[in-house]
Amino acid sequence: xxxxxxxxxxxxxxxxxxxxxxxxxxxxxxxxxxxxxxxxxxxxxxxxxxxxxxxxxxxxxxxxxxxxxxxxxxxxxxxxxxxxxxxxxxxxxxxxxxxxxxxxxxxxxxxxxxxxxxxxxxxxxxxxxxxxxxxxxxxxxxxxxxxxxxxxxxxxxxxxxxxxxxxxxxxxxxxxxxxxxxxxxxxxxxxxxxxxxxxxxxxxxxxxxxxxxxxxxxxxxxxxxxxxxxxxxxxxxxxxxxxxxxxxxxxxxxxxxxxxxxxxxxxxxxxxxxxxxxxxxxxxxxxxxxxxxxxxxxxxxxxxx
Numbered sequence: 001x002x003x004x005x006x007x008x009x010x011x012x013x014x015x016x017x018x019x020x021x022x023x024x025x026x027x028x029x030x031x032x033x034x035x036x037x038x039x040x041x042x043x044x045x046x047x048x049x050x051x052x053x054x055x056x057x058x059x060x061x062x063x064x065x066x067x068x069x070x071x072x073x074x075x076x077x078x079x080x081x082x083x084x085x086x087x088x089x090x091x092x093x094x095x096x097x098x099x100x101x102x103x104x105x106x107x108x109x110x111x112x113x114x115x116x117x118x119x120x121x122x123x124x125x126x127x128x129x130x131x132x133x134x135x136x137x138x139x140x141x142x143x144x145x146x147x148x149x150x151x152x153x154x155x156x157x158x159x160x161x162x163x164x165x166x167x168x169x170x171x172x173x174x175x176x177x178x179x180x181x182x183x184x185x186x187x188x189x190x191x192x193x194x195x196x197x198x199x200x201x202x203x204x205x206x207x208x209x210x211x212x213x214x215x216x217x218x219x220x221x222x223x224x225x226x227x228x229x230x231x232x233x234x235x236x237x238x239x240x241x242x243x244x245x246x247x248x249x250x251x252x253x254x255x256x257x258x259x260x261x262x263x264x265x266x267x268x269x270x271x272x273x274x275x276x277x278x279x280x281x282x283x284x285x286x287x288x289x290x291x292x293x294x295x296x297x298x299x300x301x302x303x304x305x
Contacts, residue, residue, distance in 0.1 A: 032087065033133065035140055037117070038124035038149030040070065045149070046141055049125075051087060056080040058120055059092075072096055072121030072197055080112070087112045087129075096121055096197055097259055102204055105259065122197060124149060148222040150200060151207035159221030159229055163280045166219075166233050170274050177274040178240035180230040181287040182210075182247070185266045185299040187226040198258040199226075202265060205256045210247060227291075229284070237273040237304060244269045244302045252300055266300035273305065 036047045049056075049066045058066040059077040068077070074094035081088045091098040091106040098106045099119040112118075114136075118125045128136045146158040154162065163179070170177040184190075184206060191199040203226060210228065211220055219231040230247075232240050248267050256263045270290025272283055286305060294303040 031133070032127075032129040033137075034066065034118065034125040034127055035137065036123060037126050037140065037144060040122050044123075045144060048137070051080050051082070051127075054082050056082075059094075068121060068123050070121045070123065073123070077120055078106075081109075087127075089118065094120075102208075122200065151204050151222050153207050153211060153228070154219060154221035156221065156223060159219070159223065159231070160280065162219050162221070163231055163283070166231055167274060167278075167280050167283070169233070171276070175234055176236040178232045178235045178237055179272055179283055179287050180232065180240060180244045180247070181223065181270045181272075181284070181291040182228045182230065182244075182267045183269075183291055183295070184226040185268055185295070187265075190263065190265070194258060194261055194263070198261065198263070201258045202256050202263060206251060206265065206267075209251060209254060213247060213250060223284075229287070237271065240271050240273060241302060241304045244271050244304075248300065248302055268294035268299045269302045270294055271302060271304040 031050050031052050034049045034051060036044050039045060039047075053065065056066065057064040057076065057079045058068065058073075059075050060068060060070065060073040061075040064076070074092070074096070076092050077094040078089060078091045078098045081090065089098065089100070089106065089110045089112055100106060100110055101117050102119065104110075112127050112129075114127065114129045116127045118127060126140060128140075130136070146155060147153070148155040166177055169175060184202065187199065187202075190202055203222075207220070207222070207228065210230070214220060214230070217233055221229050221231075223229040230244075232243065235243070248269055252264075252266045254264075256265060268291055270287045270293065272287035272290060274283060278286075290303045290305060294301045297303065
C-alpha cells in the first residue's frame with residue numbers, strides 16, 4: 001500500500017458483497033426510504049430506513065428515527081418533513097452540514113427527488129420513491145457490488161474482473177493494454193489537518209475530475225485507500241504515459257473545495273503496459289512499483305517502465 005495510507009480494509013470485496021446480498025434478501029415493503037450506499041461500517045450497506053412519518057429525524061442521538069453512531073454526525077443533525085407525497089430535507093444547524101448529491105450543502109429546506117444522494121457525516125444515503133421501489137432497491141444492491149460507494153468509480157472487485165477480461169483480449173488478439181496507478185500525495189496530512197470528511201471530499205472530487213477526462217472504453221477504479229487504478233485498453237505505453245501526464249497536470253492545476261477550505265493536491269502516477277505472459281497481479285505490481293518510484297523522485301510526477 002502507498003505510504004501514509006488510511007486503508008482500513010473496506011475493500012474486502014467478499015465481505016462487502018455478502019453483506020449487501022443478505023440485506024437484499026431481507027427486503028420487504030415498498031414505501032419511500034433512504035438506503036445506505038456508503039458507511040464506515042460495511043455491515044450497514046444496503047440498510048433501509050422508511051420515511052413514512054410526518055417528521056423523520058436523523059442524528060447521533062438514540063432518540064432519532066435514523067441513528068448514525070458517528071462523531072461526524074451531530075446529535076440532532078437533520079430531519080425529513082412529509083407533506084402529502086412530498087418530502088423536504090432540513091439541516092438542523094449540524095456541525096458538519098448536510099449535503100445533497102455530493103456537492104450541494106444545504107442552506108435551506110430541500111425538496112427530495114427520487115435518486116438523490118444525501119450525505120450526513122460519513123454516511124451516504126440514496127433516496128428512493130415511486131411505484132417501483134423494489135426494482136430500484138435491487139438495482140442499487142447490484143451497483144453496490146461493483147461500485148465504490150464513496151467515489152462512484154469501480155470498486156476493487158470490479159476492477160480486478162475488468163482487468164482480467166481486458167488482459168484476456170490483449171493476449172488473444174495481440175492488442176496493447178496499459179494501466180496507470182495513481183496515489184494522492186500526502187493524503188494522510190489532509191485527514192490529520194482538516195478531518196476525514198475533508199479527505200472524503202477530496203477523494204470524491206479527484207475521482208469525479210478524472211472520470212470526466214476518460215475515454216468511453218477506459219475504466220477507473222478505487223484500488224484502495226487514496227489509490228486509484230486506470231485501465232487503458234488498446235493503449236500502448238507511450239500514449240498511456242502521455243495521458244497520465246495530462247491527468248497529473250489536470251489534478252495539480254485544480255482546486256478542491258471542502259466545507260471550510262480550498263485545497264490543492266497532486267498525484268504520483270506509475271504507468272505499466274502488458275507484455276506477453278504477464279498476469280494481472282504482475283501488471284498491478286509493476287505499475288505500483290513505478291508509482292512508488294514517482295513518490296521517491298519527489299511526487300507530482302509520472303514514472304513508466
